[in-house]
Structures are given as structure tokens and as C-alpha cells.
Amino acid sequence: MTWVWQNLLHRMLDHLIQEGCLYVVMPTGDVCRYGDPGCDQPVTVRLHTPATPRQLVLNPELALGEAYMNGSLTIDADDLQGLLATVVRNARKSDAKRTRWQKLSQHARDALRGLAQNNIITRSRRNVAHHYDLSGRLFDLFLDSDRQYSCGYFREPDATLDQAQSDKKTHIARKLMLEPGMSVLDIGCGWGGMALSLAKTHGAHVVGITLSEEQQAYATKRAAQDGLSDRVQFRLCDYRQIAGTFDRIVSVGMFEHVGLPHFDDYFATIHDRLSPDGVALVHTIGWAAPAKATNPWIGKYIFPGGYIPSVSEVMTAVEKKRLWAADIECWRLHYAYTLRHWYERFNAHEHAARALYDDRFVRMWRFYLAASEQTFRHAPQAVYQFQLTRSVDAVPLARDYMYPHAGMPAVDRPRPVLVSDREQGTS
Structure with a gap:
């Protein structure tokens, strides 16, 4: 199943990254390139466990930080600022391109935010x-x-x-x-x-x-x-x-x-x-x-x-x-x-x-x-x-x-x- 989740992650990133340049080294060793091919400052991310692509596909907002914390995702030269700048800049412009399950997840969180914020x-x-x-x-x-x-x-x-x-x-x-x-x-x-x-x-x-x-x-x-x-x-x-x-x-x-x-x-x-x-x-x-x-x-x-x-x-x-x-x-x-x-x-x-x-x-x-x-x-x-x-x-x-x-x-x-x-x- 690893290749299935890698393929889904590839499709998701291919839609998301339109500005800048992101290289992702998958757990299988495959290298995928996203964004502007002429970019002279690419950010390279390495995924180290077979579970990481699945987690990033299902809940990217949560999984990205967790993968970085746990070391299952590393960044060449530890360019964390570069990675997050690329992600945030592109995410703002690509809400309409989110996958169906990502949209459903966001709608559910938005609908339940009152319950989550009930700070007695x-x-x-x-x-x-x-x-x-x-x-x-x-x-x-x-x-x-x-x-x-x-x-x-x-x-x-x-x-x-x-x-x-x-x-x-x-x-x-x-x-x-x-x-x-x-x-x-x-x-x-x-x-x-x-x-x-x-x-x-x-x-x-x-x-x-x-x-x-x-x-x-x-x-x-x-x-x-x-x-x-x-x-x-x-x-x-x-x-x-x-x-x-x-x-x-x-x-x-x-x-x-x-x-x-x-x-x-x-x-x-x-x-x-x-x-x-x-x-x-x-x-x-x-x-x-x-x-x-x-x-x-x-x-x-x-x-x-x-x-x-x-x-x-x-x-x-x-x-x-x-x-x-x-x-x-x-x-x-x-x-x-x-x-x-x-x-x-x-x-x-x-x-x-x-x-x-x-x-x-x-x-x-x-x-x-x-x-x-x-x-x-x-x-x-x-x-x-x-x-x-x-x-x-x-x-x-x-x-x-x-x-x-x-x-x-x-x-x-x-x-x-x-x-x-x-x-x-x-x-």
C-alpha cells in the first residue's frame, strides 16, 4: 500500500505547489519535484517511514508538524523556514484545489470550532x-x-x-x-x-x-x-x-x-x-x-x-x-x-x-x-x-x-x- 499513499501525496502536492520549488524524497527513494522548475532555491524534504505519506494525505495540517517533531520528515540544511514559507504561501492560493477529504475535514473542524473553544x-x-x-x-x-x-x-x-x-x-x-x-x-x-x-x-x-x-x-x-x-x-x-x-x-x-x-x-x-x-x-x-x-x-x-x-x-x-x-x-x-x-x-x-x-x-x-x-x-x-x-x-x-x-x-x-x-x- 505504500505506493498508493505516495501516489496520493504526489497528486496532492502537484496541485498545491505552484510557487517556489519543492523536492520530496519518498520512503521508497523516488524523488518528486513540484512547483517552478526554474527555481534556484529548492527545498528538499525527505520522508523516512512508510506511514508518513499516508499521514500527510489524511491530515496534512497535523501530520506535517508531527513528522518534523518525530524525525520521520527531515529537511536538507534544516531549512524549516523555507519549507513552511513554500507551504503557507501556496496553501493560501490553492484552497479550491484541496482534495475532497481535506475539504470535508476542514468543514468539520469549522462546524465544531464552537465546541472545541468552550473554555469554561x-x-x-x-x-x-x-x-x-x-x-x-x-x-x-x-x-x-x-x-x-x-x-x-x-x-x-x-x-x-x-x-x-x-x-x-x-x-x-x-x-x-x-x-x-x-x-x-x-x-x-x-x-x-x-x-x-x-x-x-x-x-x-x-x-x-x-x-x-x-x-x-x-x-x-x-x-x-x-x-x-x-x-x-x-x-x-x-x-x-x-x-x-x-x-x-x-x-x-x-x-x-x-x-x-x-x-x-x-x-x-x-x-x-x-x-x-x-x-x-x-x-x-x-x-x-x-x-x-x-x-x-x-x-x-x-x-x-x-x-x-x-x-x-x-x-x-x-x-x-x-x-x-x-x-x-x-x-x-x-x-x-x-x-x-x-x-x-x-x-x-x-x-x-x-x-x-x-x-x-x-x-x-x-x-x-x-x-x-x-x-x-x-x-x-x-x-x-x-x-x-x-x-x-x-x-x-x-x-x-x-x-x-x-x-x-x-x-x-x-x-x-x-x-x-x-x-x-x-x-
């Missing part, structure tokens, strides 16, 4: 622990010095990772229009960098919440070391359990873990916890395309329960909770640049990651970082920032306040009081 509180805790309670030493291998585990803001493509992450925090603070003494809720606070920055630089009083025990302990220790324990506290808490109201709410890189059935819960929390004239900022990955189910490999190995929403799905939930989308910003390619930094840093320290875990884990993590980068480069995926308010006049009418570096007023300067039409006596 207990399930959310397990999902968070799967990823974020890994050794802190692992994250130190590839993140910046502040452990910012989300997209940096690259004002220049060649900015350093630390500069991009610092600029990200500054950009968000400007959108929040912080003033000293304001109360801030940080939903999904990570290892505390954003909360500590808002307290230290802008004089805010911050409550950060996370479901990761490792993150909560690390962030609390950082607050004590920085002398900010009186202004910042970190709680092990789900967003649905928090009480009180806050002048500002910030949530960076957490919405991807909410799950489709709980979008209403999430934005209801933002509405109910935000003061009437408050400002919230939600920073999330999103699709600039119709919604689709989570990649099965990512869902199984990296982010169980994770889901990338479409912009329309986000806005539907925002509108239902009567929140104003005061500003929506799309960050194109910023995460691709961020992930390339992470990928190169991880590769430079992979011996330390191998000492923490094993070879299979190293290959898994490398595949995760590379696949994510190429998705941001070649698929309709980007980072979006949604600035949300309950009141129509909670922020100034023009966006100038966001850009003090262009000669505009700084964010900590008192904003002008806006007068509503009703107060002016107009209708």
Missing part, C-alpha cells in the same frame, strides 16, 4: 497551564528582557526586540490616555511587564490577572523587587471572576485564549468593569478573512483551546455589549518580525532548551515559531488593537494624542473636556 473556567486553567506553566527558563531563552510574550511594535523593521517591545508598551499607554492615580485592570497580565510599566512610568494602580501559577508568582516577585507592591498586585483569577470598576482596562495577547462561545462573556466583563468614561485596549491576533478553525497541530501541541478570531467576530461581540470601537489599528508584519527574533534567539540557545526538555520538544518549539512567522508573512493574519469605550466622548475626536513623537501633546497631558450635543442644547 476549569478548562481554561488547564489550557493555560499546558503552555504558560512551562519552565520560566525556556521563555528566557528567546523573549526580551521584560518577557513580553506578544507582538512587538516595529517602528523600523531593523529595530531590536527590546526596543520593539518597549515601543509596544508606550504605544498602548498612549491609547489608554493614562493619568497618575488611575486604576487599571490588566487581563492576562503574563509575567507582569505591562502592569509594572504602567505603574512605574505612568503612576497607575494596576491589578493584573492570570491563570498561570508560574506567571503570577514571577510577576509578584518582580513587583516586590521594583518596590511597586503598593501599586501593583497580581491575582490568580479568571476574567469572569474579577469585581469592581476600573478607569482603564488593557488586555494584550489574551483574547486568543477566550474561545468563540465566550466572546460575549469577555466583552461583557470589559463593559461592566470599565468606568463610564473609561478606556479599554484589546490587543489580539486576528484574521483579515472569514473565520476558520484552529490549526489542529497548534491546538494539540501549543495552545489547546486557542482560537484566532476574524475581525467581524470580534466586532459582532463588541456591538452586542454596546461598546464603542473608538479606534481599530491593524499591525501588518509586526508579529512576523517579532517571531523571527524569537526563532533566531531560540535556535541560538537550543542546547539549553534541550537540557530542559528533549530533542522532540526542541523541534516542536522551532516548528511553532517558524510556522507562526510564515503565517503572518503569507496568510491573511495580523495583530489588531481595539480601543473600546462605553461613552462616545471618552477619547478626543482626533488621533493626534497618540503621537507625541510627531510634535503632538504627550499622553499624560490633561485631555480637553468634550461637550456633548445635549449639553450644547442641540438635537
